[in-house]
Amino acid sequence: MSTMSIKPLSNRVVVKRLEEKTQTSGGIIIPDNVKEKPDQGIVEAVGPGKPLENGSVQAMSLNEGDRVIFGKYAGTEVTLDDETYVIMAETDVLGVVQS
Amino acid sequence: MSTMSIKPLSNRVVVKRLEEKTQTSGGIIIPDNVKEKPDQGIVEAVGPGKPLENGSVQAMSLNEGDRVIFGKYAGTEVTLDDETYVIMAETDVLGVVQS
Amino acid sequence: MSTMSIKPLSNRVVVKRLEEKTQTSGGIIIPDNVKEKPDQGIVEAVGPGKPLENGSVQAMSLNEGDRVIFGKYAGTEVTLDDETYVIMAETDVLGVVQS
Amino acid sequence: MSTMSIKPLSNRVVVKRLEEKTQTSGGIIIPDNVKEKPDQGIVEAVGPGKPLENGSVQAMSLNEGDRVIFGKYAGTEVTLDDETYVIMAETDVLGVVQS
Amino acid sequence: MSTMSIKPLSNRVVVKRLEEKTQTSGGIIIPDNVKEKPDQGIVEAVGPGKPLENGSVQAMSLNEGDRVIFGKYAGTEVTLDDETYVIMAETDVLGVVQS
Amino acid sequence: MSTMSIKPLSNRVVVKRLEEKTQTSGGIIIPDNVKEKPDQGIVEAVGPGKPLENGSVQAMSLNEGDRVIFGKYAGTEVTLDDETYVIMAETDVLGVVQS
Amino acid sequence: MSTMSIKPLSNRVVVKRLEEKTQTSGGIIIPDNVKEKPDQGIVEAVGPGKPLENGSVQAMSLNEGDRVIFGKYAGTEVTLDDETYVIMAETDVLGVVQS
Numbered sequence: 001m002s003t004m005s006i007k008p009l010s011n012r013v014v015v016k017r018l019e020e021k022t023q024t025s026g027g028i029i030i031p032d033n034v035k036e037k038p039d040q041g042i043v044e045a046v047g048p049g050k051p052l053e054n055g056s057v058q059a060m061s062l063n064e065g066d067r068v069i070f071g072k073y074a075g076t077e078v079t080l081d082d083e084t085y086v087i088m089a090e091t092d093v094l095g096v097v098q099s
Numbered sequence: 100m101s102t103m104s105i106k107p108l109s110n111r112v113v114v115k116r117l118e119e120k121t122q123t124s125g126g127i128i129i130p131d132n133v134k135e136k137p138d139q140g141i142v143e144a145v146g147p148g149k150p151l152e153n154g155s156v157q158a159m160s161l162n163e164g165d166r167v168i169f170g171k172y173a174g175t176e177v178t179l180d181d182e183t184y185v186i187m188a189e190t191d192v193l194g195v196v197q198s
Numbered sequence: 199m200s201t202m203s204i205k206p207l208s209n210r211v212v213v214k215r216l217e218e219k220t221q222t223s224g225g226i227i228i229p230d231n232v233k234e235k236p237d238q239g240i241v242e243a244v245g246p247g248k249p250l251e252n253g254s255v256q257a258m259s260l261n262e263g264d265r266v267i268f269g270k271y272a273g274t275e276v277t278l279d280d281e282t283y284v285i286m287a288e289t290d291v292l293g294v295v296q297s
Numbered sequence: 298m299s300t301m302s303i304k305p306l307s308n309r310v311v312v313k314r315l316e317e318k319t320q321t322s323g324g325i326i327i328p329d330n331v332k333e334k335p336d337q338g339i340v341e342a343v344g345p346g347k348p349l350e351n352g353s354v355q356a357m358s359l360n361e362g363d364r365v366i367f368g369k370y371a372g373t374e375v376t377l378d379d380e381t382y383v384i385m386a387e388t389d390v391l392g393v394v395q396s
Numbered sequence: 397m398s399t400m401s402i403k404p405l406s407n408r409v410v411v412k413r414l415e416e417k418t419q420t421s422g423g424i425i426i427p428d429n430v431k432e433k434p435d436q437g438i439v440e441a442v443g444p445g446k447p448l449e450n451g452s453v454q455a456m457s458l459n460e461g462d463r464v465i466f467g468k469y470a471g472t473e474v475t476l477d478d479e480t481y482v483i484m485a486e487t488d489v490l491g492v493v494q495s
Numbered sequence: 496m497s498t499m500s501i502k503p504l505s506n507r508v509v510v511k512r513l514e515e516k517t518q519t520s521g522g523i524i525i526p527d528n529v530k531e532k533p534d535q536g537i538v539e540a541v542g543p544g545k546p547l548e549n550g551s552v553q554a555m556s557l558n559e560g561d562r563v564i565f566g567k568y569a570g571t572e573v574t575l576d577d578e579t580y581v582i583m584a585e586t587d588v589l590g591v592v593q594s
Numbered sequence: 595m596s597t598m599s600i601k602p603l604s605n606r607v608v609v610k611r612l613e614e615k616t617q618t619s620g621g622i623i624i625p626d627n628v629k630e631k632p633d634q635g636i637v638e639a640v641g642p643g644k645p646l647e648n649g650s651v652q653a654m655s656l657n658e659g660d661r662v663i664f665g666k667y668a669g670t671e672v673t674l675d676d677e678t679y680v681i682m683a684e685t686d687v688l689g690v691v692q693s
Binding site: 003004005006007008009010012014045047048051053054055076078079080087 | 435448449450452454455457458465467486487489490491492493494495
Binding site: 399400401402403404405406408410441443444447449450451472474475476483 | 684687690693
């Protein structure tokens with residue numbers, strides 16, 4: 001079990017992708033090699049905000065636990081303790097999914 | 100039926116494309132594989148506006164329900180509950196269609 | 199006949215291209231497939247102006263009805279009611295043609 | 298004879314290229330297909346200047362009638378009444394030729 | 397043993413990559429030519445901060461000894477006394493790893 | 496003999512390249528087709544300086560007669576009265592050669 | 595012996611690369627054609643600093659004689675009196691090597 005965590009810098013967030021779908025909505029099982037990476041995830045950590053030229057810091061909009069949606073190629077994938085995360089700027093997050 | 104919705108960040112809007120035309124204006128039925136994606140849609144959700152360097156937020160011009168026109172390659176397509184949306188910055192919206 | 203119109207956002211204008219020339223200046227009829235798109239048009243609609251960082255809006259220079267000249271690849275072509283328009287930023291308009 | 302003229306927007310100028318040389322300095326006649334476009338021209342019209350973020354307008358340095366020198370690929374070529382002009386931003390003009 | 401050190405300029409940090417894994421998590425030994433460069437390292441030196449247009453300096457967030465995570469292609473590799481370091485802007489550091 | 500001159504706009508300078516070397520330092524004569532363009536020249540004319548957003552003009556550092564060094568691909572070559580000059584922004588000049 | 599020197603403009607520095615290594619650390623002699631250019635050098639001259647929009651000049655951090663480390667492709671190579679230098683912006687210098 002992971003005891004390490006990533007504290008993002010600036011306006012970045014650490015996101016854990018939701019599990020890949022293993023079935024289509026029609027119930028067909030998707031083989032591993034054609035699964036596409038989901039474009040949603042849960043925010044695991046939120047940076048302090050981007051430092052501005054005038055010395056202040058731009059507040060973040062996202063919070064830990066937010067379910068976010070983002071472009072398939074947004075951010076950088078990193079691996080920590082065999083878990084994979086996506087670290088991206090908050091500006092790369094398209095929106096928050098609400099239910 | 101979808102019970103989830105996307106709340107866009109910053110100056111983004113969530114747009115549902117209008118249905119693809121299935122007939123030409125002359126009445127000819129267009130086969131699925133040559134339909135082109137329509138460049139119009141309905142705004143489903145509007146972000147809070149872009150945070151500015153001076154601490155204020157730039158107001159949005161668009162409203163929910165607006166019928167908008169945009170470039171074919173604008174924004175990012177996302178899928179939620181098997182519905183596809185385009186999320187784009189308001190600055191990528193070319194105009195509002197009025198009747 | 200079109201009863202819909204496009205209200206452009208920000209500093210954009212909606213332009214209807216002038217008809218393509220069907221004859222050369224020497225009277226030779228140009229076949230359809232070699233006609234080149236004219237780089238002039240009439241401004242059909244003018245956006246409210248670009249919002250500035252300081253909260254004001256930059257006034258537009260163009261007016262409806264202006265005959266404008268622009269680069270062949272400026273703007274984005276859109277189709278509304280089977281009419282094609284070019285929507286471009288005012289900064290992509292090179293000049294106004296006066297007679 | 299042309300009775301139309303182009304009024305450039307922003308910081309643009311309308312330039313008429315000088316005639317292409319038809320002889321080398323040694324008197325050899327240059328065939329049409331190897332003539333290179335001259336990089337000098339006469340300013341036919343001057344825009345009002347670039348609007349600045351602070352609401353003022355940046356004054357232009359060029360005047361009608363100036364003979365200017367510019368890069369071979371500067372600006373956009375446009376045709377009006379069968380005359381060809383180059384419309385370019387004043388910042389693309391390299392200098393003024395004085396005799 | 398190295399007696400030289402690099403003092404980074406501006407908002408840069410000098411990072412020593414963590415050792416490459418020589419075994420997979422399952423215990424399989426990875427041959428040299430397929431090892432991938434780890435995307436974590438230890439901050440060895442921190443620059444004074446980026447000079448701003450207003451004459452002040454933007455404070456750094458990182459400290460010597462921080463374990464950082466960064467994109468595989470971030471920064472520039474340099475060699476000093478046969479040791480290899482990565483020098484990158486603090487803005488290229490994705491986050492700090494905490495245990 | 497040239498009686499025309501170029502008055503550069505903004506922060507540009509007009510530079511006359513030094514003569515190409517026709518011998519190597521060891522005395523070997525370099526055939527015409529392998530001569531490389533020298534990266535030094537003499538400043539022939541200096542622009543008024545770049546207009547700034549705040550309405551003032553940024554003073555120039557270079558003076559007529561300065562021997563300058565610049566990148567091989569800096570600036571734009573122009574020909575006036577069969578003389579070739581390079582017109583470049585002062586910011587493309589790397590330094591002044593002093594003896 | 596060189597009696598000419600380069601006085602760099604703006605925020606540039608003139609750097610003389612350290613001699614290329616002619617032996618590996620293990621004592622193997624490196625043939626000329628595979629020597630790689632060293633990424634260290636000595637600062638020979640320092641520019642006055644970059645002029646800022648507000649009329650002041652941004653002070654330089656480097657001093658003559660500093661041993662600096664930089665990216666292999668930073669700056670522009672120039673030759674003066676058969677000596678080769680690299681002229682680069684101070685912002686392209688990664689750090690100062692201290693012993």
